[in-house]
Amino acid sequence: MGHNINEYKLIAENFKASKATKEGREIFFERNIIVTEEELLLRQKLNHEQQMAYNVIIDRISSNRPGAFFVDGPGGTGKTFLYRALLATVRSKGFIALATATSGVAASILPGGRTAHSRFKISIDIDENFSCNISKQSSLACLIRDAKLIVWDEVSTAKKKMIETFDLLLKDLLNTNVLFGGKVVVFGGDFRQTLLVVRNGKREDFIHESLLYSDIWPRLEKLQLSENMRAKTDPAFCESLMRIGNGKEPLTSENKIEIPKSLLSLILLNGNL
Numbered sequence: 001m002g003h004n005i006n007e008y009k010l011i012a013e014n015f016k017a018s019k020a021t022k023e024g025r026e027i028f029f030e031r032n033i034i035v036t037e038e039e040l041l042l043r044q045k046l047n048h049e050q051q052m053a054y055n056v057i058i059d060r061i062s063s064n065r066p067g068a069f070f071v072d073g074p075g076g077t078g079k080t081f082l083y084r085a086l087l088a089t090v091r092s093k094g095f096i097a098l099a100t101a102t103s104g105v106a107a108s109i110l111p112g113g114r115t116a117h118s119r120f121k122i123s124i125d126i127d128e129n130f131s132c133n134i135s136k137q138s139s140l141a142c143l144i145r146d147a148k149l150i151v152w153d154e155v156s157t158a159k160k161k162m163i164e165t166f167d168l169l170l171k172d173l174l175n176t177n178v179l180f181g182g183k184v185v186v187f188g189g190d191f192r193q194t195l196l197v198v199r200n201g202k203r204e205d206f207i208h209e210s211l212l213y214s215d216i217w218p219r220l221e222k223l224q225l226s227e228n229m230r231a232k233t234d235p236a237f238c239e240s241l242m243r244i245g246n247g248k249e250p251l252t253s254e255n256k257i258e259i260p261k262s263l264l265s266l267i268l269l270n271g272n273l
């Protein structure tokens with residue numbers, strides 16, 4: 001386990017899977033994702049807001065109509081829970097649902113999740129221009145065309161140019177001018193949390209480079225989640241979190257936010273604080 005075939009010197013040249021082989025393997029994986037019983041049961045546990053969002057999205061998929069959504073919910077309101085329920089429903093019917101996220105960590109908690117960079121072959125050149133390296137005839141293009149649902153989590157940490165490039169990719173692959181090629185695309189994220197990175201940028205640059213300042217933003221259908229499922233039993237914590245996220249928490253004289261003592265835990269390391 002964990003060894004490379006080239007280490008054994010069995011063949012003369014380095015053994016490297018070709019691009020086509022790698023792509024074939026990825027497509028096989030996407031088309032054969034097994035939905036567990038646990039994932040299938042998630043839809044029965046959705047709260048009222050999650051259920052409403054779920055119904056709107058599933059209805060759009062079932063009626064073969066376009067849908068570009070943004071699931072807007074502060075941390076802990078169950079965005080990931082909702083995506084998992086959607087992915088399980090679509091996949092259990094034998095359809096393709098692509099699960100992506102901007103970061104690897106967020107992608108890893110979605111079943112079959114991949115980073116959007118990797119799934120849509122998005123590359124960045126030295127001038128920070130984005131492009132998608134997928135040919136129209138490739139099997140990856142077929143997979144994307146076949147997908148009934150595309151989920152992209154943590155879109156709040158992606159540059160708007162990246163989403164605009166993704167829009168152009170789908171329009172090109174599907175030969176249409178409809179937003180995201182007429183696919184059902186579900187974006188999610190929380191602009192109160194960490195934003196994207198702009199080299200040497202200031203606070204306003206992060207916001208201007210985000211999806212919020214793209215022409216696409218007003219065209220997304222917003223689905224609101226507000227019930228904090230992670231800290232259901234701690235309303236004071238939820239309120240404090242929302243005040244901080246919405247910029248309503250008063251600042252100290254040093255322009256900092258004071259974390260309430262009730263939210264702090266003391267951790268002893270080797271007997272020291």
Ligand SMILES: Nc1ncnc2c1ncn2[C@@H]1O[C@H](COP(=O)(O)OP(=O)(O)OP(=O)(O)O)[C@@H](O)[C@H]1O
Pocket residue numbers: 045046047050073074075076077078079080081082190229230
């Ligand atoms: N309907 C639900 N029933 C039971 N538990 C739920 C439900 N929705 C969410 N949860 C639980 O609440 C917690 C937070 O949910 P989740 O991780 O989906 O939130 P999130 O909005 O994606 O958060 P973040 O923005 O921090 O990633 C998780 O432990 C999840 O399992």
